[in-house]
Amino acid sequence: MAEKEVVETSEAQIAVHWQEEGYYYPSYEFVAQANMTDPGVYDRFSLDNFPNCFKEYADLLDWYEYWDTMLDTSDAPCWKWFVGGKINASYNCVDRHLAKNKNKAAIHFVPEPLEEKYEHITYQELYVKVNEFTALLRDFAGLKAGDRVTLHMPMLAELPITMLACARLGVIHSQVFGGFSGRACADRIVDSNSRVLITADAYYRSGTLLDHKQNADIACDLAEKDGQKVDKVLVWQRYPGKASSPTPMVEGRDYFVNDLLKDYYGARVDPVPMPAEAPLFLMYTSGTTGKPKGCQHSTGGYLAYVAGTSKYVQDIHPEDVYWCMADIGWITGHSYIVYGPLAICASTVVYEGVPTFPDAGRAWRIAQDLDVNIFHTAPTAIRALRKIGPDEPAKYNYHFKHMTTVGEPIEPEVWKWYHKEVGKGEATIVDTWWQTETGGFLASTLPGINPMKPGSAGPGMPGIHPIILDDEGEMLPQGAGKAGNICIRNPWPGGFQTIWGDRDRFVETYYARYCKDPNSKKWEDWPYLTGDAAVEAEDGYFRILGRIDDVINVSGHRLGTKEIESAALVCQEVAEAAVVPVNHEIKGKEPDLYIALKPGIEASDELAQKINDTICTEIGKIAKCRKVWIVPDMPKTRSGKIMRRVLGAISNEIDEGDVTTLANPEIVASIKTMVQS
Numbered sequence: 001m002a003e004k005e006v007v008e009t010s011e012a013q014i015a016v017h018w019q020e021e022g023y024y025y026p027s028y029e030f031v032a033q034a035n036m037t038d039p040g041v042y043d044r045f046s047l048d049n050f051p052n053c054f055k056e057y058a059d060l061l062d063w064y065e066y067w068d069t070m071l072d073t074s075d076a077p078c079w080k081w082f083v084g085g086k087i088n089a090s091y092n093c094v095d096r097h098l099a100k101n102k103n104k105a106a107i108h109f110v111p112e113p114l115e116e117k118y119e120h121i122t123y124q125e126l127y128v129k130v131n132e133f134t135a136l137l138r139d140f141a142g143l144k145a146g147d148r149v150t151l152h153m154p155m156l157a158e159l160p161i162t163m164l165a166c167a168r169l170g171v172i173h174s175q176v177f178g179g180f181s182g183r184a185c186a187d188r189i190v191d192s193n194s195r196v197l198i199t200a201d202a203y204y205r206s207g208t209l210l211d212h213k214q215n216a217d218i219a220c221d222l223a224e225k226d227g228q229k230v231d232k233v234l235v236w237q238r239y240p241g242k243a244s245s246p247t248p249m250v251e252g253r254d255y256f257v258n259d260l261l262k263d264y265y266g267a268r269v270d271p272v273p274m275p276a277e278a279p280l281f282l283m284y285t286s287g288t289t290g291k292p293k294g295c296q297h298s299t300g301g302y303l304a305y306v307a308g309t310s311k312y313v314q315d316i317h318p319e320d321v322y323w324c325m326a327d328i329g330w331i332t333g334h335s336y337i338v339y340g341p342l343a344i345c346a347s348t349v350v351y352e353g354v355p356t357f358p359d360a361g362r363a364w365r366i367a368q369d370l371d372v373n374i375f376h377t378a379p380t381a382i383r384a385l386r387k388i389g390p391d392e393p394a395k396y397n398y399h400f401k402h403m404t405t406v407g408e409p410i411e412p413e414v415w416k417w418y419h420k421e422v423g424k425g426e427a428t429i430v431d432t433w434w435q436t437e438t439g440g441f442l443a444s445t446l447p448g449i450n451p452m453k454p455g456s457a458g459p460g461m462p463g464i465h466p467i468i469l470d471d472e473g474e475m476l477p478q479g480a481g482k483a484g485n486i487c488i489r490n491p492w493p494g495g496f497q498t499i500w501g502d503r504d505r506f507v508e509t510y511y512a513r514y515c516k517d518p519n520s521k522k523w524e525d526w527p528y529l530t531g532d533a534a535v536e537a538e539d540g541y542f543r544i545l546g547r548i549d550d551v552i553n554v555s556g557h558r559l560g561t562k563e564i565e566s567a568a569l570v571c572q573e574v575a576e577a578a579v580v581p582v583n584h585e586i587k588g589k590e591p592d593l594y595i596a597l598k599p600g601i602e603a604s605d606e607l608a609q610k611i612n613d614t615i616c617t618e619i620g621k622i623a624k625c626r627k628v629w630i631v632p633d634m635p636k637t638r639s640g641k642i643m644r645r646v647l648g649a650i651s652n653e654i655d656e657g658d659v660t661t662l663a664n665p666e667i668v669a670s671i672k673t674m675v676q677s
């Protein structure tokens with residue numbers, strides 16, 4: 001614990017020395033058209049009006065039955081919103097838009113290969129496709145409300161179609177990021193007890209058609225070994241009717257969706273009215289211990305929150321073209337490519353591939369072709385685009401009125417490039433701070449109301465009341481200029497309900513730290529611990545400094561250090577593994593891996609490579625380490641704990657501080673020579 005605290009203070013101290021940046025103001029044109037311009041919204045959503053203020057968001061949706069209780073706290077801290085209400089997410093994202101907008105594009109699908117055509121799926125077509133696939137899920141796969149299904153889909157239009165088909169039946173989908181390995185998929189199949197896996201045979205990534213079907217085979221084999229048999233694998237084909245993957249189909253288990261769909265032509269399935277608090281989906285996220293946490297999101301509360309924030313923060317209007325460049329396999333894609341935008345009848349872009357393929361101008365050409373005017377991405381993508389084509393955006397004739405940054409802190413320098421070059425000085429930017437767990441935004445400026453400040457997310461969202469607590473639980477006053485643990489005082493409808501199958505871990509991870517009375521049924525007693533460190537400026541804007549636990553944020557994706565270390569230990573030769581984050585210009589952070597071998601085993605480059613390869617197979621390429629350092633011994637405290645802080649300092653070439661209290665201080669110099677020479 002002691003060593004963790006040192007990391008916390010030093011990280012916070014670095015950040016607090018940053019200068020506060022000056023304001024940037026949205027243009028008059030932007031404000032004139034914004035969906036929310038009334039500063040009174042903050043009063044309407046004040047704690048005095050909590051929780052009833054959230055009626056405003058719920059009323060953006062169509063309900064079969066209106067709720068009787070806005071917020072039920074009887075099972076604290078598992079909050080229930082809109083209790084008694086009945087709703088269907090698929091109905092709200094599709095059916096209800098048909099009367100006025102059936103000809104409107106719901107999804108613009110952009111394939112990665114340049115020679116392939118864009119696909120424009122209208123709301124009517126989406127309705128047809130969702131219905132037919134729903135019928136297949138119900139009648140062929142035998143799925144019903146409450147069942148869990150694992151999806152391991154790439155960025156194809158079939159992914160939102162699949163999600164909406166599940167939602168239509170009340171089936172809980174659990175989409176695993178397409179770039180994750182078969183092993184990672186297996187773990188999630190087992191944890192959620194899915195007996196159906198929905199996948200695709202292949203997809204394009206940087207010009208290569210990848211064999212994705214092979215991951216399904218690995219996932220099913222490993223899941224079965226761990227006690228969860230998958231009886232059906234439904235495979236969408238990248239090119240319907242054509243084999244794109246050399247991996248054979250397993251007889252009696254694997255089925256091509258497009259073959260089966262022929263039997264469901266013209267089928268229509270009434271959406272199932274679900275209780276507001278029925279789970280809509282699971283989204284697994286890395287924690288500090290090896291096992292990923294299945295964040296369970298509700299139907300009514302979640303949908304109300306993402307619809308409201310899509311309208312007021314993303315500022316999407318019916319005539320806009322909205323492109324969020326995230327992957328649907330992450331929460332950003334669920335909330336702000338699929339559910340939020342479709343709930344408010346937007347046209348949303350789904351791009352299959354890499355934004356820099358085949359060149360630095362690709363993203364801007366897509367924006368130009370589709371006349372995208374609202375753009376949403378992460379600092380890691382912004383850094384990559386800036387690195388390879390700093391002057392590229394100016395070459396293309398697109399105009400963004402609004403842009404988002406999400407997923408990690410953005411350096412003011414990068415923010416300014418985004419504003420000046422990508423936004424051409426015209427776009428209003430929102431820096432949205434939130435988490436997989438929170439379903440939607442926690443802090444952001446409201447684009448038509450608050451000025452922007454590079455590097456700061458902004459104030460808490462209407463109805464979200466953040467506070468910064470020190471280690472003793474004392475509140476740091478606004479403008480204190482000190483970093484602390486940022487918490488949210490109150491529940492909100494988008495918050496996750498629990499960790500799937502592990503309520504104790506949910507309470508322990510997110511609430512135990514600052515809850516004074518574990519028996520309390522009052523929400524006031526349960527501040528939500530976000531796990532981030534932050535400072536609050538005098539103007540009430542929050543600047544997020546990063547995680548206080550040991551999760552590494554690589555390119556905006558959270559990787560548990562423990563997950564990577566456990567993967568390294570799969571190699572028989574490895575005795576100990578320690579992962580530390582290294583600053584990286586583009587990705588934000590990259591893992592650096594330190595390894596101590598079992599006695600008698602020789603270090604070699606081949607072995608280092610094998611360990612890195614193992615991590616890629618176990619977790620996925622995203623977890624690939626910058627470097628695997630095979631060291632003679634780990635620096636350790638006298639109680640035997642690996643001093644990650646010291647390793648982190650060596651990797652980042654900063655002062656490692658006092659090491660004289662270590663059990664083996666002499667090792668530090670030799671590791672330093674190895675790494676820094």
Ligand code: WTA
Pocket residue numbers: 285330331332405406407408409410431432433434435436437457530531532544545546547553556557558
């Ligand atoms: C970080 C992504 C600074 C933060 C939506 C959080 C941010 C973690 C921001 C959640 C931001 C997210 N500024 N940091 N605007 N947005 N983070 O679950 O550390 O993938 O706790 O959700 O990313 O990552 P997750």
